[in-house]
Amino acid sequence: MLLNRAKIEFYLRDLETPVGKAINLTIAALVLVSSGIFVAETYNISEDAHLELRTLDNYILIIFAGEYLLRLWSAENKTKYILSFYSIIDLVAILPSFIGFVDIRFIRLLRWFRILRLIRFIDSKFLFGSISSEDGIIFARILFTLFAIIFVYSGLIYQVEHPVNSENFATFVDAFYFSVVTMTTVGFGDVIPISELGRLLTVLMILTGVALIPWQVGDLIKRLVKNANQVETVCSGCGLAFHDTDAEFCKRCGTKLAVKKME
Numbered sequence: 001m002l003l004n005r006a007k008i009e010f011y012l013r014d015l016e017t018p019v020g021k022a023i024n025l026t027i028a029a030l031v032l033v034s035s036g037i038f039v040a041e042t043y044n045i046s047e048d049a050h051l052e053l054r055t056l057d058n059y060i061l062i063i064f065a066g067e068y069l070l071r072l073w074s075a076e077n078k079t080k081y082i083l084s085f086y087s088i089i090d091l092v093a094i095l096p097s098f099i100g101f102v103d104i105r106f107i108r109l110l111r112w113f114r115i116l117r118l119i120r121f122i123d124s125k126f127l128f129g130s131i132s133s134e135d136g137i138i139f140a141r142i143l144f145t146l147f148a149i150i151f152v153y154s155g156l157i158y159q160v161e162h163p164v165n166s167e168n169f170a171t172f173v174d175a176f177y178f179s180v181v182t183m184t185t186v187g188f189g190d191v192i193p194i195s196e197l198g199r200l201l202t203v204l205m206i207l208t209g210v211a212l213i214p215w216q217v218g219d220l221i222k223r224l225v226k227n228a229n230q231v232e233t234v235c236s237g238c239g240l241a242f243h244d245t246d247a248e249f250c251k252r253c254g255t256k257l258a259v260k261k262m263e
Contacts (some may be wrong), residue, residue: 008070027117031117037056038155042162042172071087112155113152118148142217150183154172155175174191179205184209184213185210238250238253240252
């Protein structure tokens, strides 16, 4: 039993073995499909299409719930897991759908946080295996973080404003457009929220944009400046590509670096 739990916990966290990759790729794909379903439901689609999408989303919800229970069951320290960041994101992603059966509308807004479940992959090279440079990986992380936050805000503002302001917030794209121009502080003013909660979300968008975008771009610039003073010396131990010009050992794993001959 302990061995089975250990194996399950390993494969749910692993991104290197074929089994671990298959499990986590499937989870990532289901997150994207589920998010796409939410977007599609904001459009005027037929009743049959709506029913099919809702059925598919319910199946995905069951898979997410089963995954969460497996992670909880296999965790060695269950209290630590429940209070961890990723566990909270997972719970927020599935709980509103179950609570939604009793129509608690405000709680159902949290379903848009499901896209944030992809954050568990950001700290790994798993989703960025095709990007060779470290700068490219950082840039991809910045783009994903910005997209995920804008996506969540767009979903929230849509569900808050659409019932009372459907002319300006008719679809998810309208909400996405509003979120982009608001977070970048462009603020064209052609779309304006009218509810109190919508205005509060707008203030949070502006504060997030002012704080997040310069911070992320600044992090990228600092990384670019740092890498400008490094040379490409691939570590034979961990594969780290760039090191300081006077480095003799890898800063990540401590393996002795091969000395590059001067041309």
